[in-house]
Amino acid sequence: MIRTFSREEREERRLKIQKLFEQDDPKVEGMWNLDMDWMIDNMILDEDETKEEEKTRLSQMKADEEEYYKDWGMEPENMPKYLTEIENGKIVHYILEDTSKMYIPSKETKHHPKVKESWLELLGRVKLSYMEDFQKEMLKEMKADGTLMEYLVKEEYRLKSMEKKLIEDMKIKEGLTEEMKSSDQLGWVQKMNNITSRAREIVVDNL
Numbered sequence: 001m002i003r004t005f006s007r008e009e010r011e012e013r014r015l016k017i018q019k020l021f022e023q024d025d026p027k028v029e030g031m032w033n034l035d036m037d038w039m040i041d042n043m044i045l046d047e048d049e050t051k052e053e054e055k056t057r058l059s060q061m062k063a064d065e066e067e068y069y070k071d072w073g074m075e076p077e078n079m080p081k082y083l084t085e086i087e088n089g090k091i092v093h094y095i096l097e098d099t100s101k102m103y104i105p106s107k108e109t110k111h112h113p114k115v116k117e118s119w120l121e122l123l124g125r126v127k128l129s130y131m132e133d134f135q136k137e138m139l140k141e142m143k144a145d146g147t148l149m150e151y152l153v154k155e156e157y158r159l160k161s162m163e164k165k166l167i168e169d170m171k172i173k174e175g176l177t178e179e180m181k182s183s184d185q186l187g188w189v190q191k192m193n194n195i196t197s198r199a200r201e202i203v204v205d206n207l
Contacts, residue, residue: 005040013040038105082112089157091115091150115149123163123203124156130207159203166199 005013017039083094083103093112094103106112117128131139142148170176174191181188 010040082106084113084115086115086119086153089154091153115153117149117152120152120156121160123159124152126204127155127159127207128152159207162206163199163203166202167195170195170199 014036017036079096079101081096083096085092085094093106093109095106095108096102097104117125120128139148142151171192174195176188176191176195
């Protein structure tokens with residue numbers, strides 16, 4: 001269930017969380033670098049649940065934790081402390097929380113892996129190639145001030161979103177339906193490949 005708080009409730013929670021930090025309470029161990037808004041929305045304070053609810057939550061957390069490690073394919077002791085991911089056009093940093101042994105958002109980036117060009121997908125690499133040919137001064141400036149990869153990640157997301165919308169619009173316009181996919185799979189694949197190719201050409205023209 002998504003919890004929502006009024007402005008007054010958020011301020012009250014902020015003061016309580018701040019007090020926990022001042023008292024070095026175990027509840028906030030390893031959370032010194034987290035965004036306060038995230039903690040207001042996600043931290044479980046004493047008044048948020050009964051003892052029985054806390055017991056149920058902790059039990060579920062343990063089950064989720066086991067599933068979490070299984071998904072990552074590694075044991076907690078082998079998981080990296082700092083993690084960097086690309087999510088929806090943004091570079092997001094995570095830290096392995098000491099108590100729960102689960103990744104939580106981190107504002108501190110000093111020790112996190114840097115995003116590399118090899119992390120980019122096709123359209124991100126195409127954008128970089130375009131900059132190397134036609135936007136050399138802009139490329140040089142972004143490399144110098146360290147904003148290049150953040151820009152390329154955003155551009156990659158923008159171009160992928162544009163391509164996806166073009167494909168969906170073309171599918172509707174040209175009558176490419178799920179019924180056709182079932183009745184004429186080969187024809188559907190051929191038309192889909194054609195649509196994808198044309199959509200990508202349009203996207204590349206808008207670099």
